[in-house]
Amino acid sequence: MNIEITGEDKSLTGQGIDLKALNESQYEAVITTEGPVLVIAGAGSGKTRTLVYRVAHLIEKGIAPESILLLTFTRKSSQEMLWRAGRLLNDTCSRVVGGTFHGVANMLLRRYGAELGFGSAFSIIDRGDAEGIVNLLKSSLGLGKGNKRFPSKRVIINMISGSINKSIDLEDLVYDQYAHLGDHIDDILQLQKHYREFKYNHGLMDYDDLLVNWKRLLEESDQVRTTLSERFSHIMVDEYQDTNLIQADIVRMSAYTHDNVMVVGDDSQSIYSFRGADFFNIMRFPKVFKSTRIIKLEENYRSTQPILSLTNDIIRNAVEKFTKTLFTSIEGDILPKLFTARDEREEARFIVKTIKKLHQQGIDIENIAVLFRSGFHSYKLELELAAEGIDFEKRGGLKLTESAHMKDVLAFLRVLVNPQDNLSWNRILLQLEKVGPKTARKITTFISSASDPFVALTKYPAGKTWRMSFVKLTDLFKELRSGSQNPSVLYEKVQNYYQPVFLQIYADDFPKRQKDLDQLSSIMKGYDELQPFIDDTTLDPPETVSLDAGSVKRLVLSTIHSSKGLEFDAVFIIGVADGRFPHASAAAGEQWEEERRLLYVAATRAKEYLYITYPRQLMTPDRQFKHVGMSPFLSELSAGLYERVGEQFSNDYKMFSRTEPSAINYEPVQRKKKKLNMSDFSQGCKVNHPFFGVGTVVKLSDGRSLDVHFDRHGLKTLHLDYAKLKRL
DNA sequence: GCGTATCGCGTTTTT
DNA sequence: CGCGATACGC
Numbered sequence: 001m002n003i004e005i006t007g008e009d010k011s012l013t014g015q016g017i018d019l020k021a022l023n024e025s026q027y028e029a030v031i032t033t034e035g036p037v038l039v040i041a042g043a044g045s046g047k048t049r050t051l052v053y054r055v056a057h058l059i060e061k062g063i064a065p066e067s068i069l070l071l072t073f074t075r076k077s078s079q080e081m082l083w084r085a086g087r088l089l090n091d092t093c094s095r096v097v098g099g100t101f102h103g104v105a106n107m108l109l110r111r112y113g114a115e116l117g118f119g120s121a122f123s124i125i126d127r128g129d130a131e132g133i134v135n136l137l138k139s140s141l142g143l144g145k146g147n148k149r150f151p152s153k154r155v156i157i158n159m160i161s162g163s164i165n166k167s168i169d170l171e172d173l174v175y176d177q178y179a180h181l182g183d184h185i186d187d188i189l190q191l192q193k194h195y196r197e198f199k200y201n202h203g204l205m206d207y208d209d210l211l212v213n214w215k216r217l218l219e220e221s222d223q224v225r226t227t228l229s230e231r232f233s234h235i236m237v238d239e240y241q242d243t244n245l246i247q248a249d250i251v252r253m254s255a256y257t258h259d260n261v262m263v264v265g266d267d268s269q270s271i272y273s274f275r276g277a278d279f280f281n282i283m284r285f286p287k288v289f290k291s292t293r294i295i296k297l298e299e300n301y302r303s304t305q306p307i308l309s310l311t312n313d314i315i316r317n318a319v320e321k322f323t324k325t326l327f328t329s330i331e332g333d334i335l336p337k338l339f340t341a342r343d344e345r346e347e348a349r350f351i352v353k354t355i356k357k358l359h360q361q362g363i364d365i366e367n368i369a370v371l372f373r374s375g376f377h378s379y380k381l382e383l384e385l386a387a388e389g390i391d392f393e394k395r396g397g398l399k400l401t402e403s404a405h406m407k408d409v410l411a412f413l414r415v416l417v418n419p420q421d422n423l424s425w426n427r428i429l430l431q432l433e434k435v436g437p438k439t440a441r442k443i444t445t446f447i448s449s450a451s452d453p454f455v456a457l458t459k460y461p462a463g464k465t466w467r468m469s470f471v472k473l474t475d476l477f478k479e480l481r482s483g484s485q486n487p488s489v490l491y492e493k494v495q496n497y498y499q500p501v502f503l504q505i506y507a508d509d510f511p512k513r514q515k516d517l518d519q520l521s522s523i524m525k526g527y528d529e530l531q532p533f534i535d536d537t538t539l540d541p542p543e544t545v546s547l548d549a550g551s552v553k554r555l556v557l558s559t560i561h562s563s564k565g566l567e568f569d570a571v572f573i574i575g576v577a578d579g580r581f582p583h584a585s586a587a588a589g590e591q592w593e594e595e596r597r598l599l600y601v602a603a604t605r606a607k608e609y610l611y612i613t614y615p616r617q618l619m620t621p622d623r624q625f626k627h628v629g630m631s632p633f634l635s636e637l638s639a640g641l642y643e644r645v646g647e648q649f650s651n652d653y654k655m656f657s658r659t660e661p662s663a664i665n666y667e668p669v670q671r672k673k674k675k676l677n678m679s680d681f682s683q684g685c686k687v688n689h690p691f692f693g694v695g696t697v698v699k700l701s702d703g704r705s706l707d708v709h710f711d712r713h714g715l716k717t718l719h720l721d722y723a724k725l726k727r728l
Numbered sequence: 729g730c731g732t733a734t735c736g737c738g739t740t741t742t743t
Numbered sequence: 744c745g746c747g748a749t750a751c752g753c
Binding site: 073375540561 | 729738
Binding site for chain 1: 744745746753
């Protein structure tokens with residue numbers, strides 16, 4: 001369970017810990033060595049630094065590195081933190097157990113899984129795999145055929161996953177947040193049931209299962225719980241606002257013998273509620289861990305005052321927040337800029353032009369980032385950048401192992417490790433010509449009833465048209481199972497088999513994909529065993545962009561979600577238009593607030609220069625122009641906190657009136673999500689719910705919930721922020 | 729009934 | 744680009 005620290009910078013080691021470099025509250029957080037600590041920290045306040053120093057400090061005080069557990073959300077951040085701590089202490093941190101929640105869960109389950117009865121024979125599936133299962137099930141159950149309104153596999157997985165992470169019934173979740181899909185509730189529940197069975201029958205575990213089973217491990221085995229709690233005498237969690245209820249329970253139980261837990265988080269940066277994160281975990285922390293010391297880090301070490309004033313103003317309008325007032329002593333008086341572009345193209349050109357200007361002023365290209373709400377918002381800009389010859393790196397898109405050809409090759413390795421993995425079998429079989437979904441399903445059911453699927457496979461009566469290729473496949477497995485089990489050797493054999501198949505399937509664009517296959521082979525050289533390789537590629541997939549020379553400096557394009565925790569000298573936030581940001585389907589209430597926090601996260605990435613841009617018109621799919629205004633989050637901002645730039649702006653409006661005489665015929669972007677207040681309702685008034693129909697308000701509860709009696713569905717408690725209620 | 733080729737459409741965010 | 748629908752051919 002060791003994490004290797006790589007990339008050590010020799011020139012900086014051996015300095016010892018310089019606690020003087022910390023301010024008073026950071027120092028307090030660091031030296032607190034016993035008992036629970038909650039650090040509420042604003043953006044750019046050096047919370048990661050605090051954790052790094054604490055790890056180093058604990059070790060310097062004599063705590064064994066291997067008894068420190070550092071939990072983060074991305075592998076990158078845990079490695080970076082350990083590396084930094086290692087620099088302070090001449091690399092004695094390499095024995096600290098640092099990793100992601102999911103990575104640590106995997107390690108523990110492989111080690112202690114037998115206690116729960118599933119041993120260590122499981123393979124991990126990613127989101128795409130999960131969606132694949134839903135797809136298989138949908139067709140085999142004959143659900144949603146030709147029904148456009150049937151939820152997509154992605155939505156279904158989000159619902160299933162969401163209900164687990166939020167620890168509520170799927171049915172309730174649908175009523176609360178997916179009311180418009182309520183018609184399909186029975187089918188959705190059926191899919192959920194089959195999805196569970198499929199995973200269970202084939203030894204598959206999705207990301208949620210890893211956490212759920214970690215929790216079970218702690219809950220159901222006193223021995224394991226005690227062992228683990230004693231093993232890790234100090235537990236630290238970064239980005240605590242991103243934990244869900246399960247993770248909070250895990251932290252609680254992992255520390256039950258000592259309560260030595262330090263968590264760091266910022267409620268204003270909670271942007272993952274869609275995957276179950278619940279920033280109330282921060283609020284609950286002092287109640288769960290008695291005698292918690294709460295430390296606030298309020299000084300910002302990243303941004304200049306004008307940027308901070310703007311970001312404070314963004315979050316000022318938030319409905320729910322724990323007050324923190326961020327201040328900075330960083331000098332700087334450059335106001336954030338707002339640019340209104342005529343269309344996406346002009347927006348892209350403005351960005352390119354400004355990036356060039358900044359670059360001339362001496363800002364390195366890798367210190368500039370362009371951030372956006374959704375992956376495809378940057379398409380126009382990508383074209384423009386390519387035309388100008390500016391190299392960029394896009395983050396938050398498809399990962400290497402998420403593309404079809406990668407999954408194809410990995411499937412062979414996956415069945416070797418887990419022969420029950422019917423999802424991978426399915427992939428392998430579908431590669432055969434003349435074998436489609438039906439035939440593949442027949443084969444998988446045939447072989448999974450046998451004790452040894454590989455033997456059973458050779459016995460399957462292959463069809464005449466595809467017997468030849470089928471025999472090649474069985475031969476491949478014979479070879480794979482008899483020879484060396486070294487990953488590189490196995491991969492080479494798989495490659496020999498797959499190459500011709502690959503050339504045929506991806507005849508039109510194989511050169512690009514070929515590079516990915518080669519990259520996989522080089523990653524594989526670092527592994528002696530197959531299982532860890534497969535786990536790692538699933539839990540922490542490499543980015544699609546070839547990482548050949550890590551030293552190449554490039555502009556960063558990133559979704560806001562993927563930019564969390566990073567900082568740049570100059571930041572552009574693009575597409576901040578009504579309907580695009582907040583996302584069009586964000587409902588009033590918590591979802592709306594989360595979008596606001598998202599903008600906050602984006603803006604707080606900037607150290608010195610901040611540009612916010614939006615296009616005035618967007619192209620709809622049918623080549624119509626749609627006029628849009630700025631994001632409501634922008635119009636809410638106080639005047640004087642930003643400066644408008646761009647010479648054309650004042651003429652824009654006139655130009656539009658001329659080209660489209662009907663003038664402002666843009667439907668005043670449907671304000672459908674008008675926020676409802678408790679005062680809009682009273683006891684006895686009639687309401688309408690999209691799923692439950694007409695009902696009568698029985699009781700107004702605390703907060704924003706209502707008890708409503710529905711004629712057809714009985715009494716339900718509804719939350720104003722989730723339920724799409726209408727007053728009649 | 730099954731497999732394959734083709735066209736056209738729409739894209740949230742992710743450990 | 745990845746998908747779903749559709750038509751065609753075996």
